[in-house]
Amino acid sequence: MVHEFPVRVYYEDTDMGGIVYYANYLRYIERARSDWVRTLGVDQNAMREGDGVVFVVRRVEADYLKPAKFDDALLVRTVVKAVTGVRLIMGQEVLRGADLLFRAEVTVVCIRADGAPARLPANIRRRIH
Structure with missing residues (x-):
């Protein structure tokens, strides 16, 4: 399953050189993951309140390949690897x-x-597979 999430680069996203500040890529991919979870039908507030668990990022390995600039239309693509x-x-x-x-x-x-x-809730594991 591939999830796609559009992002527009705003002036506030850029650094003094006019390119997207490196940390903002992490914001973009976080928004895409949140949107992906929502499209699965998972309510993260209900998960916290009902199952008593929340998602957290444990590890990120990132490669910055080319710069994005002000007003660029970007697409964040997310796939489940494991x-x-x-x-x-x-x-x-x-x-x-x-x-x-x-x-x-x-x-x-x-x-x-x-x-x-905590273990990933079983209903979420089922929706991902």
Whole structure:
């Protein structure tokens, strides 16, 4: 399953050189993951309140390949690479047309309110497969 999420680069996203500030790519891919979870029919507030768990990013490995600039129309593409009982590994890319600008591998896990690790809820694992 591939999820696509459009992003527009605003002036506030850029640095003094007029290119997207590196940390903003992490914001773009976070928004895309949140949108992807929503399209699966997962209510993260209900997950927190009902299951007592929340998603957190455990690891990000990122490659910055080409710069994005003010007013660029970007597309964030998300794919699931692996799902286990405790982790979800996703590949994410930011594209401008056919140009690959950024790619990341993101590992997401669940934690309880006390910060202890928790298994991914079974209903979520089923929706991902």
